[in-house]
Amino acid sequence: MKLFYAPGACSLGPHIIVREAGLDNVTLVKVTFGKERPTEDGRNFYDINPQGAVPALELDDGQVLTEAQVLLQFLAAQKPEAKLAPTEGMARWRLLETLNFISTELHKGTSPLFKNPAPEAAEAVKANLVNRYKLLEQKLGDKDYLLGEFSIADAYAYVVLNWARRFEVSVSPKLNDYFARIRSRPAVQKTLQEEGLPIS
Ligand SMILES: N[C@@H](CCC(=O)N[C@@H](CS)C(=O)NCC(=O)O)C(=O)O
Structure with a gap:
């Protein structure tokens, strides 16, 4: 492949x-x-x-x-x-819910910033993202990873958090720690x- x-x-x-x-x-x-x-x-x-x-x-x-x-x-x-994607029980639906949230709210929520928007437009996009990252933080809660154990949702979350850093979208210390935790995994390195x- x-x-x-x-x-x-x-x-x-x-x-x-x-x-x-x-x-x-x-x-x-x-x-x-x-x-x-x-x-x-x-x-x-x-x-x-x-x-x-x-x-x-x-x-x-x-x-x-x-x-x-x-x-x-x-x-x-x-x-x-x-075991990177639960396929049974409620964990399966939580995974799909989380992937869809990352895709539609964070991934596509960040996409306009790649097109060099006017400063006012960029600020509006970033303000929306700050709010969406608070929701991601709630989903993470006190867990190390979004579903407890590392999963495909964390790989996707890493991508968008990397963009948040690039475009200086403010995220909480907890999400910064989460980002660093994913980054330190040997496969991610x-x-x-x-x-x-x-x-x-
Ligand atoms: N709906 C697609 C969108 C993928 C997407 O946005 N890819 C971006 C990079 S992150 C891209 O290749 N953009 C170039 C373009 O659309 O011209 C998905 O979720 O995979």
């Missing part, structure tokens, strides 16, 4: 799960963003995902899966024994190194 990624983009979440699960059958393929989107393996990324967005996972039979939430679940399902991102 090939996971198409751009350094530091939302594809970082699935990349973390590839390393957490030890999925050696997944090859990482970098996409360069610009007017054109060439891939590291010499293709036009629009031919792989017409939306032009990472992450995209090309399966061995040529099918392409997209959408970060779905890729996280698909990758976790390749190695159930790694390896992932960051592979994408050429800061490891501290």
Whole structure:
């Protein structure tokens, strides 16, 4: 399988799960963003995902899966024994609830900041995010990870918290500690190194 990624983009979440699960059958393929989107393996990324967005996972039979939430679940399902995504009971529904919250409120809530908005617009986006991060903190509660044990939800949360740092969105000390806890995991360190991102 090939996971198409751009350094530091939302594809970082699935990349973390590839390393957490030890999925050696997944090859990482970098996409360069610009007017054109060439891939590291010499293709036009629009031919792989017409939306032009990472992450995209090309399966061995040529099918392409997209959408970060779905890729996280698909990758976790390749190695159930790694227990990265609860599949039973209420924990399953809490996982889906959390992934959807991160995707629609935090991931897409941050997206406008990548488009260099006017300062007033940027402040409005950030004010909304501050409120949404308070909700994430409530979901975390006193646990080390969102569902208790590390899961795909934490890999996704790492991505958006990394953006919060980049765009100077204020988050609580508790969320900063949570971010550092995820970052210190060996698989996450390896992932960051592979994408050429800061490891501290
Ligand atoms: N709905 C997609 C959106 C993915 C997405 O927003 N990808 C961004 C990077 S984080 C991207 O590739 N943007 C480039 C573009 O849309 O042109 C998902 O949830 O995976």
